[in-house]
Amino acid sequence: MRILIKQDENEIAYWTADYLIKKINDFSPTTEKPFVLGLPTGSSPIATYNELIKRYKKGDISFKNVITFNMDEYIGLPEDHPESYHFFMNEKLFKYIDIPAENIHILNSNSDNLENECIEYEQKILKYGGIDLLLGGIGMDGHIAFNEPGSSLTSRTRIKSLCYDTIQANSRFFENDASQVPTKVLTVGVGTIMDAREVLIIVSGYHKARALREVVEGSVNHMWPASILQMHQKCILVCDEPATAELQVKTVKYFKDIERISTDGNHQ
Numbered sequence: 001m002r003i004l005i006k007q008d009e010n011e012i013a014y015w016t017a018d019y020l021i022k023k024i025n026d027f028s029p030t031t032e033k034p035f036v037l038g039l040p041t042g043s044s045p046i047a048t049y050n051e052l053i054k055r056y057k058k059g060d061i062s063f064k065n066v067i068t069f070n071m072d073e074y075i076g077l078p079e080d081h082p083e084s085y086h087f088f089m090n091e092k093l094f095k096y097i098d099i100p101a102e103n104i105h106i107l108n109s110n111s112d113n114l115e116n117e118c119i120e121y122e123q124k125i126l127k128y129g130g131i132d133l134l135l136g137g138i139g140m141d142g143h144i145a146f147n148e149p150g151s152s153l154t155s156r157t158r159i160k161s162l163c164y165d166t167i168q169a170n171s172r173f174f175e176n177d178a179s180q181v182p183t184k185v186l187t188v189g190v191g192t193i194m195d196a197r198e199v200l201i202i203v204s205g206y207h208k209a210r211a212l213r214e215v216v217e218g219s220v221n222h223m224w225p226a227s228i229l230q231m232h233q234k235c236i237l238v239c240d241e242p243a244t245a246e247l248q249v250k251t252v253k254y255f256k257d258i259e260r261i262s263t264d265g266n267h268q
Contacts, residue, residue, distance in 0.1 A: 001230060003216065003255040004238040009204045012238050013047035016135070016202060019236075020052065021061045023133055023198075029065035034103070036067045036125075036132045038193075039093075040145070041085045044137030044202045046092060053096040063099035067128050069121075070106040071136065071145035072187040075159070077109065083173050107157070107186040118157040118186060125192070134196035138203060141165055142211045142224035146187035149223045155189030190225055199232050203239035212239060213246040 029035040079086040174180035
């Protein structure tokens with residue numbers, strides 16, 4: 001696991017966008033061999049998406065041969081609902097870049113057969129050869145995608161009930177009315193995330209400090225699902241200073257020293 005500590009959210013966004021662009025460009029994707037990118041929603045990636053749009057407009061990157069798979073979607077919200085993740089992704093990223101519509105994959109939470117939708121989603125990922133790089137965030141309770149505390153660490157894409165804390169946290173997007181927040185979602189599983197060849201996680205803000213501590217210094221534990229990332233062969237956590245508030249001083253010093261010493265970017 002590699003941990004990068006940046007000053008603030010803007011530094012995280014700049015570094016993350018730069019890293020993604022280099023990965024895609026070095027891959028030299030084609031129609032026959034596209035780059036497969038896993039994408040999140042929520043507040044964590046917005047600054048990074050803004051930076052990607054800026055860099056696309058400068059001509060630094062093309063998404064024509066990039067295939068995307070989003071991690072989750074609320075059950076029951078129409079795709080054009082302002083809080084659906086279909087709507088979010090279009091408004092925050094897709095409509096500003098050159099990605100073909102057929103390259104975008106988001107779970108259909110209005111399917112007549114939700115269980116079949118989950119199975120087919122896993123099959124689509126496999127059809128493209130798996131996810132090359134999955135960008136994500138973690139929740140205050142250590143959830144990743146919508147894999148809440150208690151989720152199986154080998155879970156696959158499935159229907160999931162949200163816990164009270166997540167519903168309360170997401171109510172800020174629904175006029176602060178928790179009763180408007182859908183209680184069920186479709187989400188990729190922890191096992192699906194771990195299958196990605198590389199995972200890059202954004203952790204920003206003091207409110208994520210406890211989760212970051214558990215993920216980095218705690219045991220691998222299904223009550224902190226993102227802690228399984230300790231077992232991933234190529235995982236980067238890029239966080240800001242406030243998010244490190246609960247890490248041990250020696251942990252922070254260790255990873256800062258690693259970055260100072262290692263300039264090739266290959267330390268894991």
